[in-house]
Amino acid sequence: MNDLLQNPTTSTGPVECLGQTFSSDQARREHFLRLLAEKLKDPEFRKQEGFPKGTDEAILAMSDPPYYTACPNPWLADFVKHYGKPYDPNEPYRREPLAIDVSVGKTDPIYKAHSYHTKVPHLAIVPSILHYTEPGDIVLDGFAGSGMTGVAAQWCAFAPAAYRHELEMEWKKEGRPVPKWGARRVILNDLSPAATFIAANYTIPFDVEAFARAGRQLLDELEAEIGWMYETLHTDGKTKGRIEYTVWSEVLTCGSCAGEVVFTTAAMDDESMRVKDLLTCPHCGAQSSKEQMDLRFETFIDPVNNNIEKRPKRIPVLIAYRVGKSKFAKKPDNADMLLLDRVAKLQLPSALPTDRLPDCQMTRVGRMKTTNTAAIHYMFLPRAAQAMGRLWEKAKLHPDVRIRAFLLFMVEQAIWGLSVLNRHHFIGKANVNQWLNGVYYVPSIHEETAYWRILEGKLERLVRTFNALRSSNNNTVITTGTAARLPLPDDSVDYIFTDPPFGENIYYADLNFLVESWHGVKTDAEPEAIVDRVRKKGVPEYQHLMQRCFSEYFRVLKPGRWMTVVFSNSRASVWNAIQVALQQVGFVVAEVTTLDKKQGSYQQVMSPNAVKQDLVISAYKPNGGLEQRFRERGASEASAWDFVQTHLKYLPVAKTKHGELEFIVERDPRRIYDRMVAWFVRHDAPVPLSSDEFLSGLRSRFPERDGMVFLPEQVAEYDKKRAQTVQAPQMELFVSDERSAIDWLTDFLKRRPSTYQEIHPEFTTQLGAGWKKHEAKPELRALLEDNFLKYDGSGEVPSQIHAYLSSNFKELRGLEKSDPRLITKAKDRWYVPDPNKAQDLEKKREKALLKEFEQYQQHSGRKLKEFRLEVLRAGFKDAWSKKDYQTIISVAKKIPDEALQEDEKLLLWYDQALTRTEAGS
Known part of the structure; x- marks a missing residue:
């Protein structure tokens, strides 16, 4: 595998940065740190929306300017000016939307090098960057999270030969040109300092060998200091074992006798090792469920404020340890209890944060509330607090700034695993890092894992992973703040890949508070684009926050270029909020792809009953010519057809799946009309064409194939693909309201003009559980009378019915439209009217x-x-x-x-x- 990350700090020679030359990388860092320190003293600089909460010293300690700042980065515009290419409207550029599979690469060592609440693997992003950009182009991710977009951009230059060959062969089969390999420049932004710190360490070069030595030294020093805390006497009474983990159980109160009930003792089935439905009190024998018993608390004096507080009473019930290479388990003995008592009397480490948790949804309800876990230091048992605090202290003492940052990158990954959030599973092998993902949850059975059990393996994996990823160039710049305010020039970014927070899925700012407390720099949650009942952010507020972010994306993206949005929420209201936000700022959606292998169609995804899954939205910023022509022509029919002409250029011509052509939803005439309407509404202009006027004009101006509209120059390519497949692509219509019911009837009657009796059973099966809650269900007869025509038997048989009958009934072939036999068969059939009559009906x-x-x-x-x-x-x-x-x-x-x-x-x-x-x- 080729190299991706290497440390320029070990180089004694001069380094170049943003057009300036410095004697060493340390000189570069010191120069920009001085400038950043001056910026931080400016009150106006700190007034920026989304500015993190932290002291100057804490922000400077996290930062490595100009590449990374734990606050808004003042050098973004310089980065673009130095490395970017000005927008040139004459530069030819054309791409079709590209679907990606966000499940690819989730087991890759790079992806697993540092956990985050949600992340798209870099291997899922690489194809998009290769498709939409060329080497040297600037890529933006305003919701960068742990920085996988940055890793993907570097991977485009340093991917191993085997990966390159596999991707090139795959693209060749699809008839696409070979990708242009080479690094892209990347701008990463996130509201969270915890996220940008991870992103910085993923993408800024460092000396892997120096880190390996420093990491080993840190763990050895800690072992020398507190190794005694993790010793236990073997059952032979003389051999010392090394503790791997200790299982702690909450204590409950029996509702019958008020006696103490140790949860694991009363609840665990010794044979199945599963929790029983009923717990038996050891004192009175009463049986009851866990919910019928109260949690027993004990009081303690909070060393921070000397207040008397309460916490759940927990007792150790099992110690797992090693003697040599052999593993053993035992119940804690008297010596173990004395050791734990000795540790509990030690002073808290100075590095252990004592911040109170913010008022948030997760602290108002659930186990955080019932266990009174109200502060960071409440989340660590005494021994874990000593280990975590000393690890942090030692990592921060390393003299090399870059190695220090990566030591913290490693050490912070033990924070969740050493806290009381770590669960214990009696069944299964590994219990390391078993917290509940995406939420604060305090389990009844806690596994206090030894620090070395988490970090010794992590150190080895990090060295191995980053040894395989080296590059001497720094192509990434990272900033911390809101995506609604990016200090970048207009029309300066070549491509945007983004995975924003969607709705109420994850409370990022609240979850990051735990790690950010250790750094001393915390997220400003005010501009966070989520649905949050505590902060009074509903779907409308979420939509407006996202709209501001998308508006900034639209401003900085070059005209004619693309944005890929990964969407992960099944709520229709959140989906619509995203679509409206995109359209309002000027983006035009060209494709929406579902990535759930169990769900076969886009329409199923949009069902109110859809399961949670990942969607990929491909949207483009229309080129400047379209906007200019719109300003000149105004809300005219010519502007409508100009939009369609431009829009069709951006849509994929043909898509195949398992050798079969897929229906391209965005080429459906009705979808094109919706996009055109949104375009006019966004420009505060009246829509110049009715639906039927538009559909009629569309048919006369553009060729149609299999229910899809194309530009004349696109038809030949589609016909070529169509000739290679047996079956025409079919669009699946999901009927959920009156409009989709009319659309279904239109498609049905186009294929098969039918009588009411023939239509009714087919139509009834479509009106299932997916019908919108407040939408009145229409009568089939009313829908037919308002939108279609019925042949009453007088005059010639309409050509729509004639074509269907003569094709499907042998005895009716070759008959004139006035033939009585044909008239008899055609009578009372409903059919789709021709355009002129359709307009009258409309x-x-x-x-x-x-x-x-x-x-x-x-x-x-x-x-x-x-x-x-x-x-x-x-x-x-x-x-x-x-x-x-x-x-x-x-x-x-x-x-x-x-x-x-x-x-x-x-x-x-x-x-x-x-x-x-x-x-x-």
Whole structure:
């Protein structure tokens, strides 16, 4: 494997940084640290939104400027100016959207080198960077987390030959050009100092051999100091064993006799080693569930404030230890209890944080609340506190700044595993780092793992992993702050890959508080883009925060370039918030790909009952020419067709899966119409075409294949792919409201004009559990009468019915449209009208919808429990065209919030109406 990370600090020669030359890397660091220290003294610099909470000294200690600052990085613009290429509208650039598999690489040693709450593996990001960029291009990730985008960008230059060959062969099979290998420049940003510190250590070069020596020395010194804390007497009464871990059990109170009940003793089944449903009190024999017993507490004096506090009473019930290479287990004896008592009387290490945990969802409910785990030092038993505190102290004393940072990178990975959050499993092999991911959870059975058991193996793995990843160049710059305010020039970034927080999945700022307390620099949670009930951030607030971040993405991305967004939330309201936020700032979505192998289609993903899975959103920033032409033409039909012409260029021409062509949802005429509407709404312009006018114009201007629209120059490529497959791609329609029911009927009747009796059973099967909660279920007959035509037997048989009957019934082939036999078979069949008649029907239908909308406007009292989304959509669109924003806002208040948030179209109109009203006030 080639090298990716190497330390320039060992070099005694001159180093270049942002166009300046320094005598050594240490001189470079000292120069920029002085500049950063001066910046930190400026109150205006510290007033920046998202600025972390910490002292100047703590921020400087974490930082390695200009490559990494644990605060907003003042050198981002210099980085872009020095390494980037100015936007050139004449430079040819064209890419189709690329789907990625975010499950790839989750077992890779680099991915596992440091844990984080969520992360996309670098091997899943590499293909996207290779596809959308060329060597030297600038890539941005504003929600960088642990920095995998930065690792991926470097991997593009230093990937091993075997990986390169495998990827090149895969692309060749897909008919794609060979990727251009070479490093890309990367800008990484995250709100969390804990995250950016991890990212910095992943991407800034360091001396791996020097780290290996320093890590070994640190562990040896600690063993010499506190090794006695991890000694126990073997069952032979004379041999000393080395403790691997100690199992601690909470103590409960029997509801019958008030006696003490040791949870593990009463609950564990000795044969199955599983927790029993009923616990037996050892004093009175009463049986009851754990929930029926109270947790027993003990009081203690908090050494920080001398207040009397309470904590769960825990007792050690099992010690696992080694004698030589042999493993043993025993119950703690008197000597063990005396040792634990001796450790408990020691003064807390000075490095152990004593911060109180913030008021957050996880401290208000659940086990954090019931166990009174209210401060960082409450989260460590005495021996673990001594080990963790001394590890941190020793790591911070290392004289080399870069090695010191990587020692902390290693040591901080023991924080969660040494805390009371670590669970013990009686069944299974490894119990190292068994906390519950993505949440603070204090288990009833805690495994106090020895520090060496976590870090000795970690040290070896880190040395092995980073020895295989070396590069003498630093291509990454890292900043800590909000993605809503990036100090970068307009149109300066070549590609964006981002994995933002989605909804209420993870409380990043609260979870990072544990590690950040050790560093002394904490996240400013105010601008965090999540749904958080404690901080009063609902889906609307989340949407506006994300909109600000996407707006900044849009500003810095070069026109015509791409952004990939990894989405991980199944709530329709969160999905719509993201889509609306993207569209409002100007991005156009070109593809949404589901990556759950069990879910076969995009429509299934959008089902209200969809399971959680990963989606990849491919969106582009339209080129400057489209924007310029729009300003010149305004809200005209020409602007609408100009948008379509431009949009189709960005869409994939053909997609295959398992040798079969896939239906490209974004090429569906109805989806193209929705994108066009969003484009006009974003520009505060009335939509110049009705749905049927647009669909009719689309058919006359652009070729269509298998229900998908193409540019004339794209058709030949699609036809070539289509000739190589047996079956035409099929779009799956998921019926969840009136609009999708009409779409389903349109597709059904295009293929098979049918009578009511034939349609009814097929249609009924579509109205399943996925129907939207507040949407009134329409009658099939009403849908048919409002949107389709029925042949009554008079006159010639319509060509739509004639084509179907003559193709599917042998006895009707070759008959004239006026033949009585054909007329008899065609009578009472519903069919999709031709464009002219469809427009007449639409006008009639729209008039009826607007009349019903007037009833919604006049409604007073409680919110509407049931309504027609089609009525609301028609009414909102009509009000928008009249710039009657107040009507949109007032009617929106009459429907439940979730109904508004779960409909992308309504949300778009409503949010834009709010924006225009606020702008005008």
